[in-house]
Amino acid sequence: MPTEQREEKQLEASLDALLSQVADLKNSLGSFIYKLENEYDRLTWPSVLDSFALLSGQLNTLNKVLKHEKTPLFRNQVIIPLVLSPDRDEDLMRQTEGRVPVFSHEVVPDHLRTKPDPEVEEQEKQLTTDAARIGADAAQKQIQSLNKMCSNLLEKISKEEREAESGGLRPNKQTFNPADTNALVAAVAFGKGLSNWRPSGSSGPGQPGQPGAGTILAGASGLQQVQMAGAPSQQQPMLSGVQIAQAGQPDIFRERAGRRAIPLSLAVQGQMPQRF
């Protein structure tokens, strides 16, 4: 009977594959448990993750073997205990790696069981009756309150996470100051805050390097210096008098800035240093 023989062969091959997969899984589980029990003090999280990844990979392979089209449906196989014996069976002992010494009426119901354990069965029954006893309204209420609790908890966790994240950044000191960026860009773009040698009295371009105008304007430009909290002022002491005097009349400065706005409309902008 070639058909039967072929089926038998297939069954055996599948069983072999299954056994080797399960053995692999068992070995990995064993070594992971060993690690957890004996090396917990120097176990790193990445190595735990590695072990998990290995286990999940092996479980996947096992599933694939079970779902393979050439694997016969194991549930269609029936196992019947033919002989029960209270005597010690060395062969069985070896095959089960010392876990099952005898094939007796005591152990067979456990090992050949296809239903859950009696205690589990009992618990399940209890739950089913409990569920049946409460009314639909009460059940709905309980579901709602559970959902509410879950979403509250979720919110709390994610909030905590966010805070931890921003808290992790907070200790890092600031590496840049947006106000400084603006001041520097304005300086290279149109000389804001820089030494301006044009006399403030005439609207036309003046003579560069007029000493009188230069001094006054240097003081005015000092006004625009970017002051940073806690940073020592870079003001020249000699300018402070000018600064105070002009701080009271910002209009003067603004007027001058307004005149300067004319060249700006052509807006030749910030400059990169060039190397030839």
Next chain:
Amino acid sequence: MEAPPVTMMPVTGGTINMMEYLLQGSVLDHSLESLIHRLRGLCDNMEPETFLDHEMVFLLKGQQASPFVLRARRSMDRAGAPWHLRYLGQPEMGDKNRHALVRNCVDIATSENLTDFLMEMGFRMDHEFVARGHLFRKGIMKIVVYKIFRILTPGNTDNTEALSLSYLVELSVVAPAGQDVVSDDMRNFAEQLKPLVHLEKIDPKRLM
């Protein structure tokens, strides 16, 4: 006065019709080392380059309301290097799809009597400053990190004071007009400098 020179005419072709794509930011003095370190890692493998430049900005007032502006720059730490004359056009912010500021730019190397020449033409100096810092390259991108010093007595570049407690950081690319794709590379590069430095397109008109 004569009409402003050539560049008021549309220039086309050659190396003249170039655009500068620009992103700007700043870094506080105490974080400069970290930034330099990161830039060394990110940029082309080259000898760290520093510069010390003196820039003068000249205006020429014509009949038009807005004067014509040219920038003259000379190296203070490299004797014999040519001067650099630069024209920069009106900056365009563009839309969200372009990640950098764009402006027309014309660069030219000149002899050291540039200032005399400009004065003769009727240009007058508007302002000047000293820039000292570091230069990096990555492909066609140029990254400069420099400090700006205010000049306290006209023309005397030895008597200066720092403008702020930060270094200006500029990322720029000079490319032919219409090459907006380069701004994508710039954006990607800028992302890698976060959170140390935030390079952005800053509209200078906003700061006037």
